[in-house]
Amino acid sequence: MSRPLQLEFILSAPEVGQLPPTRAEIAFVGRSNVGKSSLLNAIAGRKKLALVSNTPGRTQLLNCFRLQRTDATVVDCPGYGYANVSKTTRASWQPMIERYLLERERLEMILLLVDGEIGPTKSDLQMLDWLRANTLPHSVIATKLDKVKSSQRDKRKRELATACMLEPADVVWVSAAKDTGIPRLRELVRLWLA
Ligand code: GDP
Numbered sequence: 001m002s003r004p005l006q007l008e009f010i011l012s013a014p015e016v017g018q019l020p021p022t023r024a025e026i027a028f029v030g031r032s033n034v035g036k037s038s039l040l041n042a043i044a045g046r047k048k049l050a051l052v053s054n055t056p057g058r059t060q061l062l063n064c065f066r067l068q069r070t071d072a073t074v075v076d077c078p079g080y081g082y083a084n085v086s087k088t089t090r091a092s093w094q095p096m097i098e099r100y101l102l103e104r105e106r107l108e109m110i111l112l113l114v115d116g117e118i119g120p121t122k123s124d125l126q127m128l129d130w131l132r133a134n135t136l137p138h139s140v141i142a143t144k145l146d147k148v149k150s151s152q153r154d155k156r157k158r159e160l161a162t163a164c165m166l167e168p169a170d171v172v173w174v175s176a177a178k179d180t181g182i183p184r185l186r187e188l189v190r191l192w193l194a
Contacts, residue, residue, distance in 0.1 A: 002182070002183035002186050002187070003186070004043065004044055004045025004046070004186070005043050005044050005045075005067060005074075005186055005189060005190070006044070006067065006068035006069070007040075007043075007044045007046075007049060007065040007066070007067060007068070007074060008065060008066050008068055009049070009063070009064075009065055010064045010065060010066050010073070011063075011064055012061035012062065012063050012064070013061060013062045013064065014060075014061055014062075014096070015062075015096065015099070015100075016062070016096075016099055016100040016103050016104055019062060019064055019073075019075070019100075019104070020064065020073070022071060022072065022073040022106050023070070023071035023072055023106060024071075024072045024073075024106050024108050024192070024193045024194070025072065025073045025074070025075060025104065025106050025107050025108060025193075026073075026074055026075070026107070026108055026109045026110070026111060026189060026192050026193060027074075027075045027076075027077055027100070027101065027104075027107060027109075027110045027111065028040065028074070028075070028076050028077060028111050028113065029077045029080075029097065029101075029110060029111070029112055029113065029127065030079060030080075030112060030113030030114070030124070030143075031079055031080050031121060031123055031124065032059075032079030032080070033079070033115075034079070034113045034114065034115050034143055035113065035115065035143035035144055035176055036050070036076065036079060036113055037050035037076075038050075038143075038176035038177070039113065039141070039143060039174060039176050039185075040065075040074075040076060041176065042174075042176040042179065042182050043182060043185055043186050043189060044065075049065070050076065059078055059079070060078050060093055060096075061078065062075050062076070062077060062078075062096075062100055063075065063076040064076075067193060070193070072193035074189075074193075075100070075104075077097050077100065078093050078096075078097065080093065080094060080097070080123055080127070098130070101131075101134075101136055102134060102136075107136075107137075108137065108192045108193065109137050109138065109139060109192040110131060110136055110137060110138040110139070111138070111139055111141050112124070112127060112128060112131065112138055112139070112140050112141065113141050113142075113143055114140055114141070114142050114143070114160065114164070115142075115143055115144060116142035116143050116144045116145050116147065116148055116156070116160065116173060117144045117147040117148055119156075119159065119160050119163055120160065120163050120164055125163070125164070128140070128164060139170075139172060139188075140164050140166060140170065140171050140172070141171075141172045141173075141174060141185070142157075142160055142171050142172070142173045142174070143174055143175070143176065144175060144176075144177070145173045145174060145175040145178070145180050145181065146175040146177050146178045146180065147175075157171065157173065172184065172185060172188065
């Protein structure tokens with residue numbers, strides 16, 4: 001058992017300019033249903049932390065949490081490709097997320113979540129290309145490891161890494177359901193926010 005990250009919700013902002021000042025920040029990005037809320041809850045050791053960001057109206061906002069007793073923050077970005085909203089609403093998020101990622105000072109790491117069971121989607125690969133093109137610091141986190149049969153795992157890890165043009169060791173695999181990889185991810189987050 002590793003120590004959970006003590007995250008407290010601060011606010012939801014519609015634009016980067018309305019986020020609070022920070023000393024160091026990491027951002028979670030990924031398409032909806034990738035397991036972002038479950039992962040945030042898992043690293044925080046809480047059941048409902050990320051509920052805040054999943055309540056209607058907040059799904060299109062930048063949800064900001066502070067690591068307790070520090071000036072460091074974690075931002076949960078809206079999931080892209082959300083199925084239940086109109087195309088125009090959807091289209092308005094991408095520039096908002098991109099502005100945030102480009103303009104936010106002290107953004108130490110962007111965690112791009114990819115569904116480990118199904119592999120990177122077209123929109124995941126577009127986001128990855130965009131992060132690379134803008135030389136933004138990022139790490140690929142593959143979710144739902146427990147959904148991949150153990151006999152298939154090594155193969156799947158190689159396939160997912162190849163699809164992302166990475167080495168297998170560069171991808172952080174996690175299962176929020178089984179706590180796999182969560183202690184390691186917590187340590188990485190502590191390092192990025194140190
Ligand atoms: P979000 O839309 O990215 O915030 O995704 P959620 O965290 O709400 O998860 C989407 C679905 O995937 C839910 O049904 C979760 O229960 C499921 N899920 C998330 N993480 C895991 C995991 O590690 N393992 C399994 N088996 N299911 C998961």
